[in-house]
Amino acid sequence: MITGEQKPFEEIWNMVKDFKKVLVFGCNTCVAICHAGGGKEAEILASLLRMRAAEEGAAIEINHAAVERHCEPEFFQPVMENIRTYDLILSTACGVGVNLLSENIGDIPVFPAINTEFFGAVPRAGEFTELCAGCGNCILHLTGGICPIARCSKSLLNGPCGGTNNGNCEVSPDIKCAWVLIYDRMKKLNKLDLMKEINEAKDWSKAQGPRNFKVKVLEEIKK
Amino acid sequence: MEHVKSLLTKVGIDPERLEMFNLSAAMGPRWAEMCNEFTEKIRRLGPSPIWMATCSPKKNIKE
Ligand code: SF4
Ligand code: SF4
Secondary structure, X not given: OEEEEEOOHHHHHHHHOOOOEEEEEEEOOHHHHOOOOOHHHHHHHHHHHHXXXXXXXXXXXXXXXXXXXXXXXXXXXXXXXHHOOOOEEEEOOOHXXXXXXXXXXXXXXXXXOEEEEEEEEOXXXXXXXXXXXXXXXXXXXXXXXXXXXXXXXXXXXXXXXXXXXXXXXXXXXXEEOHHHHHHHHHHHOOOOHHHHXXXXXXXXXXXXXXXXXXXXXXHHHHO | OHHHHHXXXXXXXXXXXXXXXXXXXXXXXXXXXXXXXXXXXXXXXOOOHHHHHHOOHHHHXXX
């Protein structure tokens, strides 16, 4: 899932303070799970902004709403007529949602209330961890299912580097060295010989945007 | 509670203005005591910044 954290309140306030009618628009999928941008968080943020507006004597009408997803138009199209009555949409969706709504809404600005971070796993409720960086050319079959792109601080394709320290990364004792994890895993899988092979430089063109693709089967059906 | 207090701090409201009390339905006298204590505390803290911003000075003086 996509993770994100709400921007500092002052930054958000500075974005909205010059508008007259603002909708705080939540997304009830990924960003709701990380308690940053679901309907509940949109409601709380709208309420805080109303308090701030009252303190500053700013006459802004601030409301809130949410839909299940901002990354597919069919979810926000049904409320489009209503949201077009606002002069700013403060979206608490991830960056994908902000982009897509901007493209579809017309002349109304859509601003981001959260900083989108990474797509990650949820090992325990309230904890998020980056395990894959979406490089477009997966090598997990060579690394025991542990991604060195996302989990090694230097994204080394051949590791560990000289900084590995008792199983931790030199960058921080809170980060496990991905290449030690890979070694341990390969040992368990009885595949240590793979560690001796040099992984060649990756085709990074597949990791860079703009990226898009179409599902071939669906394209054929359409024809 | 801590989270809500931190949200209030963000908009310049003293987190002391919010408190949660746990007590059973059978604790009437204690409930009254808490209400009095909390009312007293809020009086001491004075009007909230939101109240100050949204109410007229005239009303403020009357109170
Ligand atoms: S190698 Fe690339 S696609 Fe595979 S897990 Fe790592 S970042 Fe993701
Ligand atoms: S210590 Fe390990 S995780 Fe850190 S940069 Fe070196 S190889 Fe990567």
